[in-house]
Amino acid sequence: MNKNKGFTLIELLVVIAIIGILSSIVVSSVNQARDKGNDAAIKANLSGIRSQAAMYFDNNGQSYGAVSDNSCSVAGSVFADTNITSQINAAKTASGAAAVATCYNTSTAWAVSVPLRATGVSWCVDSTGKAASSTAGSASVCL
Numbered sequence: 549m550n551k552n553k554g555f556t557l558i559e560l561l562v563v564i565a566i567i568g569i570l571s572s573i574v575v576s577s578v579n580q581a582r583d584k585g586n587d588a589a590i591k592a593n594l595s596g597i598r599s600q601a602a603m604y605f606d607n608n609g610q611s612y613g614a615v616s617d618n619s620c621s622v623a624g625s626v627f628a629d630t631n632i633t634s635q636i637n638a639a640k641t642a643s644g645a646a647a648v649a650t651c652y653n654t655s656t657a658w659a660v661s662v663p664l665r666a667t668g669v670s671w672c673v674d675s676t677g678k679a680a681s682s683t684a685g686s687a688s689v690c691l
Contacts, residue, residue, distance in 0.1 A: 583666035586642040590662050593639040594673040600631045601658055601675060611655040612675070620651035626658050627651050636660060652690075659690035 604626045605612055616622035620636055627633065639662045640647040650661045650670075659674035661682055672682040672690035682690060 580666070586644075586665040587667070587671075589642040590639045590664060590671055591679070593635045593642070594660055594662060594671060595679060596635050597632050597660060597673060598675075598677070600629060600635070601626050604629050604632070612653045612658050613655065615655070616651060616653050618650045618652060620649050620660070622651075622653075626653055627660075636662070661690065 601612065613625035613628070614622050616625050616627060620627045620633070622628065627636070636649050636651070640649050643663050643665055647663055652659045657675045659672060661670040661672040663670045664681070667681070669681045671679070673679045674690040678690055680690070
């Protein structure tokens, strides 16, 4: 009668392989959830720009200021407002290190677009209340 108790090498290797497979599935799910969370942060930050832009419009003679096309740093425009700039920067941070926001405005309208992290398309919000995905790479297509 064999009184040796323990696991064989094959049994240990099978268990380690199963644990490895399960951990890779969990890590993949966590990364997808993180990307979806970042996308939600991008959408929330861009949505918050609407109220700030409305206040800017009211405080600046019913105008969004100087015209800008694909630039988020035009002095004298709605995008020079520090609150709006901080929300755009927060959205860019959530999007990733290489994210580029595109902004567009005239004296009567504005739009902002930032790439989403999970899908790669851009999320766009504008002065008309529209919020949608955009693949054209320019904020002006939101209007």
